[in-house]
Amino acid sequence: MFDLERWQEVFETISKNKLRTFLTGLSVASGIFILVILLGIGEGMKNGIEREFQGDAANAIYVYPGVTTKEYKGLNPGRRIQLKNDDFEYTSAENKSALEFKSSVYRIYGGLLTYENESGSYSVEGVYPDYQFLENASMVTGRFLNYKDIEESTKIVVLGNRVKMDLFKDSKDVLGEYVEISGIKFQVVGVYTDPGGEREESRVFVPITTAQKVFSGGNNINSLSFTLEPKDTYEEALLASNNFTNKVETYLKGKHTIAPGDNSAVRVNSRLENTKRFYDLIGMIKMFFWGVGICTIIAGVVGVSNIMLIIVKERTREIGVRKALGAQPLSIIGMVLHESIFVTSFAGLTGLIMGLVLLDFVGPMIQTDFIYNPTVNFKVALSTVVILIVAGAIAGFFPSYRAARIKPIIALRDE
Amino acid sequence: MITIKDLHKSYKTGNNSLHVLKGINFNVSEGELVSIMGSSGSGKSTLLNILGMLDEADTGSYTLDGVAIKNLNEKIAARYRNKFLGFIFQSFNLINYKSALDNVALPLYYQGMKRGERMDRAKAYLEKVGLAQWMDHLPNQLSGGQKQRVAIARALASDPKVLLADEPTGALDTKTSYEVMDLIQQINDEGRTILIVTHEPDIAQMTKRIVNLKDGLIIDDTKVNQVRALQNV
Numbered sequence: 080m081f082d083l084e085r086w087q088e089v090f091e092t093i094s095k096n097k098l099r100t101f102l103t104g105l106s107v108a109s110g111i112f113i114l115v116i117l118l119g120i121g122e123g124m125k126n127g128i129e130r131e132f133q134g135d136a137a138n139a140i141y142v143y144p145g146v147t148t149k150e151y152k153g154l155n156p157g158r159r160i161q162l163k164n165d166d167f168e169y170t171s172a173e174n175k176s177a178l179e180f181k182s183s184v185y186r187i188y189g190g191l192l193t194y195e196n197e198s199g200s201y202s203v204e205g206v207y208p209d210y211q212f213l214e215n216a217s218m219v220t221g222r223f224l225n226y227k228d229i230e231e232s233t234k235i236v237v238l239g240n241r242v243k244m245d246l247f248k249d250s251k252d253v254l255g256e257y258v259e260i261s262g263i264k265f266q267v268v269g270v271y272t273d274p275g276g277e278r279e280e281s282r283v284f285v286p287i288t289t290a291q292k293v294f295s296g297g298n299n300i301n302s303l304s305f306t307l308e309p310k311d312t313y314e315e316a317l318l319a320s321n322n323f324t325n326k327v328e329t330y331l332k333g334k335h336t337i338a339p340g341d342n343s344a345v346r347v348n349s350r351l352e353n354t355k356r357f358y359d360l361i362g363m364i365k366m367f368f369w370g371v372g373i374c375t376i377i378a379g380v381v382g383v384s385n386i387m388l389i390i391v392k393e394r395t396r397e398i399g400v401r402k403a404l405g406a407q408p409l410s411i412i413g414m415v416l417h418e419s420i421f422v423t424s425f426a427g428l429t430g431l432i433m434g435l436v437l438l439d440f441v442g443p444m445i446q447t448d449f450i451y452n453p454t455v456n457f458k459v460a461l462s463t464v465v466i467l468i469v470a471g472a473i474a475g476f477f478p479s480y481r482a483a484r485i486k487p488i489i490a491l492r493d494e
Numbered sequence: 495m496i497t498i499k500d501l502h503k504s505y506k507t508g509n510n511s512l513h514v515l516k517g518i519n520f521n522v523s524e525g526e527l528v529s530i531m532g533s534s535g536s537g538k539s540t541l542l543n544i545l546g547m548l549d550e551a552d553t554g555s556y557t558l559d560g561v562a563i564k565n566l567n568e569k570i571a572a573r574y575r576n577k578f579l580g581f582i583f584q585s586f587n588l589i590n591y592k593s594a595l596d597n598v599a600l601p602l603y604y605q606g607m608k609r610g611e612r613m614d615r616a617k618a619y620l621e622k623v624g625l626a627q628w629m630d631h632l633p634n635q636l637s638g639g640q641k642q643r644v645a646i647a648r649a650l651a652s653d654p655k656v657l658l659a660d661e662p663t664g665a666l667d668t669k670t671s672y673e674v675m676d677l678i679q680q681i682n683d684e685g686r687t688i689l690i691v692t693h694e695p696d697i698a699q700m701t702k703r704i705v706n707l708k709d710g711l712i713i714d715d716t717k718v719n720q721v722r723a724l725q726n727v
C-alpha cells in the first residue's frame with residue numbers, strides 16, 4: 080500500500096481513464112454524501128430537542144394538579160384539585176435530604192404590568208428563591224429573590240429580559256424603579272435571562288408570600304417544582320427521580336382523596352424520564368439513518384465492484400501482457416485492489432467533504448424547532464472514512480481475484 | 495541455451511483430445527536465430543508458448559540456460575519469464591493507454607527497478623530501435639512497424655536470455671516486415687538468442703536455421719545461408 084511505484088501505476092491508470100474512474104466514484108461519493116447528510120440531520124434533531132429542554136434544569140420534576148376523572152370514596156369525578164401551601168411544606172420536609180432545589184408557584188396568568196407609558200400583560204409568578212435554579216435563569220443585572228423577601232413579603236419583582244425590553248426599552252436604569260402589577264407598585268431588583276428563550280423571559284417573579292397576599296391567593300398554589308441532589312450516574316438519577324415522583328404522587332393522592340389510578344388529577348412530570356424517552360427515540364432515528372446510509376454505501380460498493388469486474392474483463396489482454404512480462408499474481412491483485420480502494424476512498428472523501436460543507440452552509444439556515452445546528456462530529460467522519468476503505472477493499476476483492484486468475488496464454492491468443 | 499526432450503502436448507476439448515506435439519527433440523545454442531515453420535495448426539505457437547512458460551507440456555523435459563523448467567506455479571513462472579524471456583507478438587500487445595516509453599519500462603517495473611533507472615533504460619532501448627523521438631506517443635499514434643519496434647524494445651528491456659517472437663511480421667506489409675527483420679538480425683548480431691515462429695518462407699530465409707514442424711513432429715531442421723533483410727528493403 081505504501082509502495083510508491085504502485086501509486087504511480089494507479090495514478091497513471093486512473094488519469095488515462097478519467098471518465099471511467101469518475102463514473103465509478105460517483106456512486107460511492109453520493110452514498111457517503113447521503114450518509115453524512117442523514118447523520119447531520121440526526122444530530123440536528125438531537126440538538127433541536129436538547130435545546131427545547133434547555134429552558135429548565137435537566138432533572139426538574141413538576142407537579143401539576145388537574146381534574147379528577149374517577150369516582151372515589153363517594154366523591155364525584157370532575158372535581159378540581161387545589162394544591163395548598165402545606166402540600167409543598169410537607170413534601171419538602173419529608174424529602175429534605177433528597178432535594179436540591181424546591182419551590183411552589185402561585186401564578187397569575189395575564190397580570191397587567193405598567194411602567195410610565197408602557198404596559199403589557201405577562202405571567203406573574205410567586206416563587207421561592209430556588210426557582211432561579213429550577214428555571215435555569217441567570218441574572219442580566221441585579222439579583223433574584225432571597226429568603227428575606229419571602230419572610231417579609233416585600234413588594235419586589237424580578238423581570239424577564241423580554242418584559243424589561245417591552246417596558247423599559249433600551250434604558251439602563253431599571254434597578255430601583257417601580258412597576259405597577261395590577262395597580263400595585265413593585266420595586267424592580269433584577270432582570271433575568273432564560274435559555275428557554277422569549278417565551279420563558281416573558282414572565283416576572285415576585286416572592287410567593289407577597290403574591291398570595293396581594294393577589295388574594297390565600298394558601299393556594301398552582302404547581303410544585305423540584306430538583307433532586309445530583310447522582311453520579313444517569314441510572315441512579317433516574318431511579319431516585321422515579322422513587323421521588325412515586326412518593327409525591329402517592330402522598331398527594333391520599334391527601335386529596337384521589338383514586339390511585341386517576342392520573343389526570345395530579346400529574347407528576349419528570350424531565351429525566353421525558354429526556355430519556357426522547358434520547359431513546361433519537362437513538363432509534365440515528366440508527367435508522369445509519370442503516371439507510373450504510374445501505375446506500377453498499378449499493379455504491381456493489382456498483383464499484385460491478386464496474387471493476389467489467390474493467391478487469393476489458394483489461395484481460397492487458398493483464399495477460401503484464402503477466403507475460405513478469406507480473407506476479409499478487410501484484411495483479413494489488414493493482415486492482417489498490418485502484419478500487421483509492422477510487423472509493425477518494426470519491427467517498429469528496430462526498431464526505433461535500434456533505435460537511437453543505438451542512439456547514441445550510442445547517443445554520445434551518446429554522447425549525449426540531450432540527451438545530453445539524454453537524455457531523457469528527458469521530459463519525461472518521462468512522463465513515465474507515466467504512467470507505469473497507470468498502471473499497473470489498474468492492475475490489477472479487478474483481479482482483481478474477482484478474483489474478485487470468486491465464487496469459489488465453490488472454491494473449493490472437494482471435 | 496534451450497534443450498527440450500520428447501515434448502508432448504495435447505489439448506482436451508470436451509471428450510476429444512487433440513495431440514498437438516508428439517515428441518519434440520530440439521536444441522538451441524546461445525546466439526542462434528532460429529525460425530520455426532509449418533502450416534497453420536501444426537503446433538508452432540503451442541511449442542513457443544511452452545518455451546515461453548505461458549503453457550506447460552504434458553511430458554518431456556525442458557531446460558533453459560541450465561535451469562530445469564518444471565513444476566511451475568504462477569509465481570515462479572512469472573519470475574522466470576521476467577528474468578529469462580522477452581516476448582514479441584503478432585498483434586504487438588502494447589498497453590494502449592501507456593506511452594511508448596512506459597510500455598518499454600513495464601518489464602523493468604516488474605523487476606523492481608527504481609523509476610529513474612527504469613526510464614533511462616527504456617529510453618536507451620527506444621533509441622536502439624530508432625524511436626527515441628516517439629517515446630511520448632501512445633501506441634495508436636504509431637504505425638504498425640513502429641509498434642512492433644516498441645514491442646521489440648520492450649522485449650529487450652529486461653535483457654532476457656532468449657527472445658520469442660510469434661509471427662512478428664504477420665500483421666505488417668512486406669517492406670515493414672523486412673525493416674523489422676533487419677532490427678531482429680541486428681539484435682542477433684549482438685549475440686542474443688532469438689526464436690521466430692513464421693509461415694512466410696522469405697522471413698524464414700532471414701534467420702540462420704529453419705525448423706520445420708508437421709503434424710506435431712519436427713520433419714526438417716537445417717542451417718541456412720542468412721539473407722540480410724537490409725538488401726531487400
Ligand SMILES: Nc1ncnc2c1ncn2[C@@H]1O[C@H](COP(=O)(O)OP(=O)(O)O)[C@@H](O)[C@H]1O
Pocket residue numbers: 505506507512514532533534535536537538539540541
Ligand atoms: N487452448 C487450446 N485448446 C484447444 N485446442 C487448441 C488450443 N490451442 C491450440 N489448439 C489447437 O492446437 C493446434 C495447434 O495450434 P497452434 O499451436 O496455435 O498452431 P499454429 O501456431 O502452428 O498455427 C490447432 O489445431 C489448434 O486449434
Ligand SMILES: [Mg+2]
Pocket residue numbers: 538539540
Ligand atoms: Mg500460431
